[in-house]
Amino acid sequence: MFGLLGSGNLGNDGSLEAVLGYLRAEHPEAVVDALCGGPEVVTARYGIPATRLHWYRGEYRTASRVGSIAGKGLGKLVDVVRTAAWVRRHDVVIVPGMGVLEATLPLRPWGFPYSLFLLCATGRLFGTKVALVGVGAAAIRDRATRALVRRSARLAAYRSYRDALSRDAMRQMGVDTARDQVHPDLAFALPAPPAGGPSGSPGLxxxxxxxxxxxxxxxxxxxxxxxxxxxxxxxxxxxxxxxxxxxxxxxxxxxxxxxxxxxxxxxxxxxxxxxxxxxxxxxxxxxxxxxxxxxxxxxxxxxxxxxxxxxxxxxxxxxxxxxxxxxxxxxxxxxxxxxxxxxxxxxxxxxxxxxxxxxxxxxERNRLTARQLRDQFTSLTAALFPADDHPNARTRQETP
Missing domain, CATH: 3.40.50.2000 (Glycogen Phosphorylase B;)
Incomplete structure (x- = not known):
């Protein structure tokens, strides 16, 4: 699992939880860990080993002093080696949902877009399947960010989107989306709350x-x-x-x-x-x-x-x-x-x-959404876990 997980965004963590539920139900033999923003939270909450995404701990703080600027710059170089070493130990890396191919909120190219590019590039280099599952995308004006996002998407082994707008945006940015599918947001796969209408304060x-x-x-x-x-x-x-x-x-x-x-x-x-x-x-x-x-x-x-x-x-x-x-x-x-x-x-x-x-x-729409998400996970199994392919993931992860 890869992404800004465990960093305080409930939507990101909900997408992770949905994919973990799928893996535990359909592929209980899978050995799962994460490279993420909040490894301590991910391990405590979901019971999987996790590694910090960035070597430099101040990655998302504004760098105004020479020391912090140098630390960020050095971190970018160190993260190339760290990401490559982590990716190489895996058969499959899943990026679960999230708006990883968009810039609808403030975003710098050397932040998460750079990290995603490192993931997808090293995945292609080492033969590790990188899957962007149910992700969000949008047209990006900034040239550097757009280039990193476009290249990352092209290098991924599997792509699906949470809406048709996302797929259209990637097509407009030059990615061949002919085989890419659209399914509802992964969070819709989480267990529903009890039915029966409002149960809180009247008029809440x-x-x-x-x-x-x-x-x-x-x-x-x-x-x-x-x-x-x-x-x-x-x-x-x-x-x-x-x-x-x-x-x-x-x-x-x-x-x-x-x-x-x-x-x-x-x-x-x-x-x-x-x-x-x-x-x-x-x-x-x-x-x-x-x-x-x-x-x-x-x-x-x-x-x-x-x-x-x-x-x-x-x-x-x-x-x-x-x-x-x-x-x-x-x-x-x-x-x-x-x-x-x-x-x-x-x-x-x-x-x-x-x-x-x-x-x-x-x-009615929720019943339809549930059926569509079952199709998403069936498609994911066919792409990442074909019946004639039984990689020994545990051996690869334990190999120094």
Missing amino acids: VCVGVMDFHGGNDDRARAEEIHRRYLDGTTRFVRALVEDGRPVRLLTGDACDASVVAAILDAVDSPLVTAAEAASLADLMRETAAADTVVATRYHNLVCALKSGTPTLALTYAAKSDALMDRMGLGAYCHPAREVDADRLLEQFRALEKRSAELRQTLA
Whole structure:
């Protein structure tokens, strides 16, 4: 397993959990470990050995001093050797879900895109199958990032995407996608919360927030975008409270805590509480207990839709619109960059009027999604674990 796993992003970890569930059910003989962002968390939570993705521990801190700049530069060289040595010990490396082929949030080419390129290049060099499974992709303007992402995708032995937009984006960037498949997001393969509708406080609304500053191309106006998002979301929460509605704030990444704190400070009411979710399963339980969900992060939306709760999306990328459309709620999207609290309230009330109908729609779409994900795992088995190929993975991993 490879990726920014165990680093505080619940969506990334949920994708890992879904693939681990598949491996344990269908390929219990597989010897599994990870090269990831948070090895201690991955080992403690999922019971697999894990190695730190980057040699330099300050990889994702801003480098402003000579020492930190030198450390990052040296780390890039050391990581070539470390990644190659790790890849060489494996028969298969799976990148489980995540938006690894997109730059819809701020991203530097020498960060994760560089790491992904090292993985795919050394996989091709040593004959290790690298599989990008159910990943997200989007058109990338930055030339260096686009080149690394495109080359990584071309070098991978297997690719599938979480939506058709992702496959189209890779085709537009020059990748041959003729054999690539599209399946629902891997997190939909996780166990569903108990059925039966809301079970929390009467009228409960879950509001999923995000430390949102725009995308990779919005760096010049990142603070303006963030202020507008926070102000609009806060006004929306305040309006719900004035109507007597209890509000439960949800996050999807450790960095979102600052937004929760700002809203709690601005809306001083016992009706507003914050959840402490440590996994997508926790988020699904929260959303299943709600009457309605309004959320920004992609995997907050996945959890709400999987739980069958009527959902309104504050969308920051085309992937969110595509997800809502797939699940039959395409009419209930609102731009995260331009949150208009009054308009959002109108959409929210329209959503609630159709609550019973939309719950039925989500139940039907979830049944279809489950069938489509079974096809994803069948395809993955055929590509990575053919019946006539029985590699001795344990021997390779234990060989010095």
